[in-house]
Amino acid sequence: MAAPSGSGRQPVSSTAAAVGAKIRLRRQQRGMSAAEMARRAGLSKATLSQLEAGKGNPTIDTLDAIAVALRIPIADLLARDADTGPVYRPGTPAEPGDVARELLRRISSGNSLEIWRLRIPPETEVTGVPHATGTIEHLLIATGHVTAGPVDAPQDLGPGDMLAFAGDAPHFYRTAAEAVDITVVFASPIST
Template sequence: MEPDAAAAVGARLRATRQARGLSLGALAARAQVGKGSLSEIENGGRNPTLSTLYALAGALGVPLSTLLAERTGVEVSSPGIGARLLDATRHPDGTTVEVYLLHLDPGARHVSTAHGPDVVEHFLVTHGRARAGLPGQETEVGPGETAVWESSAEHGYQALGPTAVEAVLTIRSPSRDSDRAS
């Protein structure tokens, strides 16, 4: 993540945390993130991983794109996976739709935390083969195929075979009263 993006993410994270009335320590405990790491992220001094940002977004009850300050083009990653925000739209009814370009390295598996009730993901593979969805309910998909699931529980993505996977991930989050404060 570029320095200006890291600063914007940190500022948005701090503002969202403060709007929720949470101390740094309380958010760190909820998200299971070190307090020092959280402080560094909020101050723009550390690039957060995709996993860390998902944990923080979940603990705050907001879509990931909220913490990315809806900055299209921002890229975040964790080992084996990268995501670039292509679009984030908040509709008048409070529903948020996020669109990401995902890249999974060959053989990579990524586990994502729950995103809240009624959050639905659409995972459209454009290259390679993947398995995605809720544990025990994963769908194997190839180019032009889509897996869909409600991500109110831990879920994941796994690249199958010797090639990388490229996919478009759409996440639709319903309105939450707490979202309107951010």
């Protein structure tokens, strides 16, 4: 009887491949040989080789032993890096009197991180729609003055001020006599 295609092997999962690549990268960054890493983690070289190739299915205890040997948090082995290098976004003009919202960057790796530029004209109030449960909204004021934050605890902010608050509750932004330019970062947990 012929063996099933693929010789009965499971395909390499993207998670296993990502974890394996992270183990290899961190080991190399520390200048450790595979033999030294295996010894410190209490693993065989063959097991470490399989894990680094993304072909293993390590237990939490194995990942913990590797993290201890590398002197890093275990979460560093599980985090997926999505950094594509430097990102440049040129500024764009805003129409006078309009609220302008621009998504500058979105990153997903355990949390969804979005960076927006918000420009609000003078004498304007914007009601913030509550975001997903667990979202934290971070404001960094570039220019102007604004009263912003949760409806029950707003803050008066000026250039250089930063405010972080629970974005899953009602919130608002209110300008006075001048326009405001704000960088807004939304950090939301990714539900699976």
